[in-house]
Amino acid sequence: MRRTARLKAVAAVAAVGMLAAACGGGGDSDSDSGSGGEAGGDLRIYSSEPAFLVPTAANDEPSILVLRQLYRGLVKYNADSGAPELDLAESIESDDNKLWTIKVKEGYTFSNGEDVNADAFLRAWNYAGNLKNAQNNSYFFNRFAGFDDMQSEDVKKDTTFSGLEKVDDYTFTVELADPFSGFEAILGYSGFFPVAQECLDDFEACNEAPIGNGPYKMQGEWEHNVQITLERNDDYAGEDTGKADTLTYKIFDDQNTAYAAFEGGELDVMYNVPPEQLGQIKQKQGDRIYQAPSDSFTYVGLPLYDKQFDNVDLRKAFSLAIDRQAIIDAIFSGAYTPATGFVSPNFDGYREDVCDACTYDLEQAKELYEQSGGYKGKLTLWANAGAGHDAWLQAVGDALKSAFGIDYELRVDLEFPEYLELADNEGFDGPFRLGWGPDYPVMETYLQPLYGSGASSNSSGYENPEFDAAIKEGDQAASLEEAIPSYQAAEDMLAEDLPVIPMWFGLTTAIWSDNVDEFKYNTISDVEYGQITLK
Amino acid sequence: MGTYVVRRLLQFIPTTLGAIFLLHYLTSLGIQLTGNPARALFGDRRPSEAQLGALTEALGLADPCLTRTGDPCVGLYFDRLQKIFLQFDFGINFNRRPVTDIVADALPYTFKLVVIAIIFQAVVGITAGVLAGLRAGGFFDYFVKVSTVLLISVPVFVLGFVVRDIINVNVGNKLREAGTLPDWFTFGVMSPVYKPDYPIASLVVPGLVLGALSLATTARLTRTSILENVRSDYVRTARAKGLAPKRVIGVHTLRNSLIPVITYLGVDFGGLMGGAVVTEGIFGVPGIGREIFRATISKEPSVVLGIVTLLVLVFLIVNLIVDVLYAVLDPRIRYD
Numbered sequence: 001m002r003r004t005a006r007l008k009a010v011a012a013v014a015a016v017g018m019l020a021a022a023c024g025g026g027g028d029s030d031s032d033s034g035s036g037g038e039a040g041g042d043l044r045i046y047s048s049e050p051a052f053l054v055p056t057a058a059n060d061e062p063s064i065l066v067l068r069q070l071y072r073g074l075v076k077y078n079a080d081s082g083a084p085e086l087d088l089a090e091s092i093e094s095d096d097n098k099l100w101t102i103k104v105k106e107g108y109t110f111s112n113g114e115d116v117n118a119d120a121f122l123r124a125w126n127y128a129g130n131l132k133n134a135q136n137n138s139y140f141f142n143r144f145a146g147f148d149d150m151q152s153e154d155v156k157k158d159t160t161f162s163g164l165e166k167v168d169d170y171t172f173t174v175e176l177a178d179p180f181s182g183f184e185a186i187l188g189y190s191g192f193f194p195v196a197q198e199c200l201d202d203f204e205a206c207n208e209a210p211i212g213n214g215p216y217k218m219q220g221e222w223e224h225n226v227q228i229t230l231e232r233n234d235d236y237a238g239e240d241t242g243k244a245d246t247l248t249y250k251i252f253d254d255q256n257t258a259y260a261a262f263e264g265g266e267l268d269v270m271y272n273v274p275p276e277q278l279g280q281i282k283q284k285q286g287d288r289i290y291q292a293p294s295d296s297f298t299y300v301g302l303p304l305y306d307k308q309f310d311n312v313d314l315r316k317a318f319s320l321a322i323d324r325q326a327i328i329d330a331i332f333s334g335a336y337t338p339a340t341g342f343v344s345p346n347f348d349g350y351r352e353d354v355c356d357a358c359t360y361d362l363e364q365a366k367e368l369y370e371q372s373g374g375y376k377g378k379l380t381l382w383a384n385a386g387a388g389h390d391a392w393l394q395a396v397g398d399a400l401k402s403a404f405g406i407d408y409e410l411r412v413d414l415e416f417p418e419y420l421e422l423a424d425n426e427g428f429d430g431p432f433r434l435g436w437g438p439d440y441p442v443m444e445t446y447l448q449p450l451y452g453s454g455a456s457s458n459s460s461g462y463e464n465p466e467f468d469a470a471i472k473e474g475d476q477a478a479s480l481e482e483a484i485p486s487y488q489a490a491e492d493m494l495a496e497d498l499p500v501i502p503m504w505f506g507l508t509t510a511i512w513s514d515n516v517d518e519f520k521y522n523t524i525s526d527v528e529y530g531q532i533t534l535k
Numbered sequence: 536m537g538t539y540v541v542r543r544l545l546q547f548i549p550t551t552l553g554a555i556f557l558l559h560y561l562t563s564l565g566i567q568l569t570g571n572p573a574r575a576l577f578g579d580r581r582p583s584e585a586q587l588g589a590l591t592e593a594l595g596l597a598d599p600c601l602t603r604t605g606d607p608c609v610g611l612y613f614d615r616l617q618k619i620f621l622q623f624d625f626g627i628n629f630n631r632r633p634v635t636d637i638v639a640d641a642l643p644y645t646f647k648l649v650v651i652a653i654i655f656q657a658v659v660g661i662t663a664g665v666l667a668g669l670r671a672g673g674f675f676d677y678f679v680k681v682s683t684v685l686l687i688s689v690p691v692f693v694l695g696f697v698v699r700d701i702i703n704v705n706v707g708n709k710l711r712e713a714g715t716l717p718d719w720f721t722f723g724v725m726s727p728v729y730k731p732d733y734p735i736a737s738l739v740v741p742g743l744v745l746g747a748l749s750l751a752t753t754a755r756l757t758r759t760s761i762l763e764n765v766r767s768d769y770v771r772t773a774r775a776k777g778l779a780p781k782r783v784i785g786v787h788t789l790r791n792s793l794i795p796v797i798t799y800l801g802v803d804f805g806g807l808m809g810g811a812v813v814t815e816g817i818f819g820v821p822g823i824g825r826e827i828f829r830a831t832i833s834k835e836p837s838v839v840l841g842i843v844t845l846l847v848l849v850f851l852i853v854n855l856i857v858d859v860l861y862a863v864l865d866p867r868i869r870y871d
Contacts, residue, residue: 257816420575
């Protein structure tokens with residue numbers, strides 16, 4: 001998800017107009033879709049070029065937004081609450097949260113006529129998890145029993161998960177390596193969608209003309225960089241059938257260009273807008289705008305492996321000295337939500353103001369700084385090059401300088417691959433920028449991978465056995481609801497130890513044209529294009 | 536003439552090989568200096584070594600020379616040459632699409648765009664140049680001078696944004712609302728972005744913007760050349776023979792004056808193919824400029840190599856055609 005988002009940001013920065021768009025005009029247009037009422041019409045959607053249109057391979061936002069209309073999985077997220085509920089699954093049950101039995105509803109088919117049965121899921125998951133297929137979503141199967149074997153270098157191409165077993169045509173079992181109460185919730189991710197046999201037989205063909213099982217099906221082939229057209233699938237057995245007759249994803253590289261197209265009446269929905277034009281867009285759109293905190297989390301990591309940062313007072317002092325809202329307003333025209341904790345506001349289990357040290361309090365900051373003994377030497381602040389991080393990181397540096405009189409320097413010259421390698425090897429000698437996006441709608445996704453001892457994306461080197469124990473307790477709880485208090489306890493420990501400085505969560509903005517009758521947004525799976533009605 | 540063309544074609548081979556080597560060396564050096572681009576695809580989610588290895592291998596970046604800074608990767612170079620020339624395989628991009636497919640998809644858009652630009656610049660530029668040259672010092676001469684200087688001094692990203700946001704969006708919206716003009720104009724030509732429903736019409740405005748940059752040079756080159764030739768002996772002879780002024784200007788003067796202009800247009804054709812990056816970005820044209828911009832940002836060596844090699848070939852071929860045209864325009868030039 002993050003790759004494309006980041007690339008988009010880079011492209012936007014590089015191509016930012018020297019001129020702000022001229023005023024006047026507006027999103028009004030004559031629709032060539034000539035239709036009215038509840039359903040029908042052609043919904044024209046802004047998209048950037050997806051990476052893949054096969055669920056096992058696609059892990060970027062533009063791909064997923066197309067896949068969610070083409071495919072359906074075992075679980076979907078409630079349109080209002082975001083809570084996971086059964087979709088293609090008849091039941092998902094377990095006694096110990098370790099061995100799960102999944103029954104698939106009968107009657108669903110792929111657009112090529114193949115049946116959506118237990119095999120449709122098993123073949124997709126075994127294909128995705130096998131290292132030899134180098135699928136981007138392999139990572140999401142890391143809780144399955146047999147994952148390590150599937151990811152070892154000498155795995156055979158036809159090796160399957162030891163934890164997956166077919167019971168009958170519509171029933172199969174999944175064994176996890178360790179109990180996990182949030183298992184059902186993760187199954188709504190598009191990486192767990194079923195795949196037809198014909199699709200795996202010719203992956204390339206299926207990528208160009210997907211064979212889905214959802215409320216929409218592909219019309220023709222993917223016109224790379226131009227558009228993707230979906231038409232309503234009349235054979236779809238589910239209840240949430242598509243509203244518009246066709247969905248046309250118009251592909252743009254540059255958000256500013258897409259916004260010009262929107263203003264010229266060429267687009268009906270634009271999810272993500274050019275941030276530098278946000279003020280003007282808000283003014284023009286009136287009530288045809290939707291804004292909500294997004295799940296993308298930006299933080300400043302602290303190298304706990306460096307002796308100076310192994311000092312909680314210093315870490316808290318740094319965090320308290322940063323006025324997040326001021327930076328957001330001054331540099332990003334208010335396009336972010338300041339973080340007051342470690343978990344996205346959209347998530348079940350989120351609480352406000354978890355982190356006391358995440359608010360701006362200069363007095364307390366100075367006090368704690370005195371207590372900590374201070375920072376010796378020149379402070380180095382790190383970010384990757386060319387992705388628009390220089391300005392805000394400098395604001396952070398200036399804040400620390402004026403609060404504590406520390407001299408600082410920016411290191412923003414490393415390209416992203418090099419930068420990430422340095423993070424992987426614990427090579428930073430000062431605070432560093434990194435980000436995170438959730439893998440599944442369980443708050444644990446913001447905790448264990450980033451702060452668990454030796455966890456895959458723990459770049460600050462934080463190690464706390466109590467934290468690990470709290471996460472484990474949550475994983476083993478009887479249900480997700482019962483797991484949340486344990487996860488919250490773990491989050492509290494982070495607020496106490498502050499291994500990283502939480503900065504902000506993104507702010508999602510979606511706008512739509514006069515042609516749109518009702519706009520639908522799902523806090524977990526984003527815009528529900530299939531449910532949007534046209535006038 | 537035949538042997539000349541064959542000789543020129545043979546010269547293509549070392550030029551192309553050299554260009555490919557340079558591209559290969561620079562893209563390899565880029566990876567050596569800034570790290571394995573496959574790692575960036577995983578983003579903040581750290582991959583296991585096996586995962587990273589599998590993806591690196593799948594993307595064709597597994598050659599160990601790519602980790603040794605300064606290594607020219609000669610082995611990889613010959614591998615690439617072999618694949619390119621024996622199997623016509625330029626590799627894949629990071630979404631595992633063959634580069635040949637990407638180029639085949641994107642090239643027609645850029646080609647159409649550049650042809651529109653060249654036609655615009657040839658027709659308007661040469662006409663303006665001739666008129667200015669014939670009435671040197673007159674009103675029209677100054678008009679051309681001032682307007683071309685204005686065009687030259689506005690960078691394309693400014694011109695493009697202004698045209699798109701003011702003319703195509705604002706004026707366009709008024710026209711679309713009024714609905715008096717035909718659809719191909721209001722929804723095609725006036726569309727702020729490229730539209731597959733109007734594949735040519737929606738490329739006209741981007742083409743004009745692209746051509747506007749070189750328009751000035753074409754006009755002034757024609758003007759100078761005309762001024763020079765109007766005073767030459769053969770024109771005086773033609774006049775003295777009593778030929779009609781139309782024929783003196785249209786056939787004798789113009790034909791000779793066009794030699795430098797044709798050279799310029801030829802070189803410019805190649806230049807515009809590669810230089811359409813900004814224009815394509817502003818008007819959302821899915822051409823090779825956009826593709827190469829994206830490939831450069833995400834460091835996809837095969838895409839950069841494939842597209843730039845293609846541009847090199849375009850340059851070579853267009854220049855060959857221009858050289859052959861000299862002989863047609865000026866009978867004194869012979870290639871035997």
